[in-house]
Amino acid sequence: MRYFLLLVAALLPVPVRAQTAVVSVAPTPERQKEIVHLVRQDCGSCHGMTLQGGLGPSLKPEVLRGKPADSLIATIYGGRPGTPMPPWHRFLTEAEAGWVVDQLMRGFPVE
Numbered sequence: 001m002r003y004f005l006l007l008v009a010a011l012l013p014v015p016v017r018a019q020t021a022v023v024s025v026a027p028t029p030e031r032q033k034e035i036v037h038l039v040r041q042d043c044g045s046c047h048g049m050t051l052q053g054g055l056g057p058s059l060k061p062e063v064l065r066g067k068p069a070d071s072l073i074a075t076i077y078g079g080r081p082g083t084p085m086p087p088w089h090r091f092l093t094e095a096e097a098g099w100v101v102d103q104l105m106r107g108f109p110v111e
């Protein structure tokens, strides 16, 4: 029983810490290329190939500016239940979602 409790404690998720800086560690240049491809292809299918909006809203800097980065990161990482926005945690780490938000805010790189 004691060991069981220890196991449960070990498996509890670490609370997500509040993010002040959007990106702590940038992905490697190679991984950045893969992520840019993913966003242009997969996110572009809903948010528009130029990310100007489609089924999903525009992800242009002028639209995202002023929205809290951590909520945008949470949207990408966990999706928005009840809307078509799917979670991306199987494809992106939370840090990578942070990098995506950072890039979106600056104007997303082209491939």
Ligand code: HEC
Binding pocket: 038, 039, 042, 043, 044, 045, 046, 047, 055, 056, 057, 059, 064, 067, 072, 075, 076, 080, 083, 084, 085, 086, 088, 100
């Ligand atoms: C199947 C369609 C679909 C795909 C694919 C998709 N999204 Fe979305 N996304 C949506 C919809 C719809 C919303 C609006 C949800 C709502 O109503 O709040 C949204 C919302 C968002 C928001 C919040 C925007 C805001 O102004 O609050 C962000 C950021 C976002 N998506 C980023 C992404 C990224 C990055 C990807 C790819 C990794 C992606 N989305 C893929 C449909 C999609």
